[in-house]
Amino acid sequence: MKGIDDIPGSPEAPTTSTALITGISGQDGAYLARFLLDKGYTVFGTYRRTSTPNFWRLEELGIRHHPRLKLLVHDLTDPGSCIRILEASNATEVYHLGAQSFVGASFDQPVTTAEITGLGTVHFLEAVRAVNRNIRFYQASSAEMFGRVQAVPQSETTPFYPRSPYAAAKLYAHWMAINYRESYDIFASCGILFNHESPLRGQDFVTRKITDCVAQIALGSTTPLRLGNLNAERDWGYAPEYVAGMWSMLQADEPHTLVFATNKTHSVRSFATWAFLLIGREIEWSGAGAAEVGRCARTGAVLVEVASDYYRPAEVDSLIGDPSKARKTINWQPTTTAQELCRIMLNADLERHRRAARPADPSSILDPLIDQISQLDHASISVPAL
Ligand code: NAP
Ligand code: G4F
Numbered sequence: 001m002k003g004i005d006d007i008p009g010s011p012e013a014p015t016t017s018t019a020l021i022t023g024i025s026g027q028d029g030a031y032l033a034r035f036l037l038d039k040g041y042t043v044f045g046t047y048r049r050t051s052t053p054n055f056w057r058l059e060e061l062g063i064r065h066h067p068r069l070k071l072l073v074h075d076l077t078d079p080g081s082c083i084r085i086l087e088a089s090n091a092t093e094v095y096h097l098g099a100q101s102f103v104g105a106s107f108d109q110p111v112t113t114a115e116i117t118g119l120g121t122v123h124f125l126e127a128v129r130a131v132n133r134n135i136r137f138y139q140a141s142s143a144e145m146f147g148r149v150q151a152v153p154q155s156e157t158t159p160f161y162p163r164s165p166y167a168a169a170k171l172y173a174h175w176m177a178i179n180y181r182e183s184y185d186i187f188a189s190c191g192i193l194f195n196h197e198s199p200l201r202g203q204d205f206v207t208r209k210i211t212d213c214v215a216q217i218a219l220g221s222t223t224p225l226r227l228g229n230l231n232a233e234r235d236w237g238y239a240p241e242y243v244a245g246m247w248s249m250l251q252a253d254e255p256h257t258l259v260f261a262t263n264k265t266h267s268v269r270s271f272a273t274w275a276f277l278l279i280g281r282e283i284e285w286s287g288a289g290a291a292e293v294g295r296c297a298r299t300g301a302v303l304v305e306v307a308s309d310y311y312r313p314a315e316v317d318s319l320i321g322d323p324s325k326a327r328k329t330i331n332w333q334p335t336t337t338a339q340e341l342c343r344i345m346l347n348a349d350l351e352r353h354r355r356a357a358r359p360a361d362p363s364s365i366l367d368p369l370i371d372q373i374s375q376l377d378h379a380s381i382s383v384p385a386l
Pocket of ligand 1: 022023024025026027028029046047048050054074075076077096097098099100101102116140141142143192193194195196197202
């Protein structure tokens, strides 16, 4: 079974290259750092100064104190220091992952989002242009740019229709990366990534919010899971597979724009249903809209309720990507299903809560549960027609 320590691809010929990752404290930054360190890279990672360090992901992956990992303080809204960081690191590959990446927050902080997620990219592109035009640059573009989708599934040729300040900022950054590719011959590649999740996902995002809450319910919590739009559908993949694709894009002969997706879509309701099934709770859904609830089929207890405060002013109803160009161009193919992803994430959250609740108790009630979930065949999770 895949778990938190798995990452596709293993080093064949160790490299002595140097890479710079912006947003190394985030989900993708942490996985990519480990991937590159495994390949022999020296990795410079930028993080923004906060009153309390935020390196829990690097710690969980066991790379926080890796001898080839160097952490540099940098805020994406500070253009001048991009140049200093590029010069100091001497990196030949830049993976620009840093962003205000939470769509919900972008409605409350549209200008900050534009500055970090939009202009922050241009600060780095300008630095590449000034310091060394041979640097290869990866831009973390997003499926959110498709927004109110103009075709199903979405591919590299589908027109964009952003539906949030985040998506609009990403679209600006995306086009600027392409603009620098075409204007200055900079190797700027754009990965249009559909949702990718993992045990390292931030707790604001719906998948991790679900697995974390369900793990707590397994441990005895009686607080229901409160969600927004249960009908939203996403194409969910496994983050370690996606960061491997980022690296492949920068090893190609020429810069590309590629969609990374699984070509399957599922609703938020389905993801929650799977997570509860994994702890032995079948959900019965009733009601509609903000009045919908999910009850335990056995006890009738309310396990899920809808909270309209999680609704967004404009929603992206359904995303499903066509990754065939990525397969043809860089031989990238995802393998983890959304159901398996749910199990990986739930397992990790159960383990975290077990550790937090009973640090040294060998007879934890969760041990048998985790074993049972690990052995479950994900194909055996029957998904109701929703
Ligand atoms: P994430 O976990 O939210 O990580 C974002 C990173 O950016 C964090 O390290 C964060 O630092 C950093 N950051 C935020 N504001 C900053 C600022 N002002 N200065 C410097 N750093 C700042 O996101 P992710 O899931 O790893 O995604 C990586 C990238 O891919 C993002 O650009 C995201 O928009 C994009 N993307 C993600 C997905 C997905 O499904 N995960 C899909 C498509 C595109 P803190 O730790 O201090 O917050
Ligand atoms: O998990 P989400 O917050 O992810 P979203 O908005 O799709 O954005 C993520 O994926 C993008 C790529 O497609 C990235 F660019 C972006 O940075 C981020 O990583 O929400 C998924 C869906 C939405 O439709 C939302 O309305 O779930 C719905 N949802 C329903 N209840 C909820 C909730 N989302 C959150 N975060 N919390 C809820 O309670």
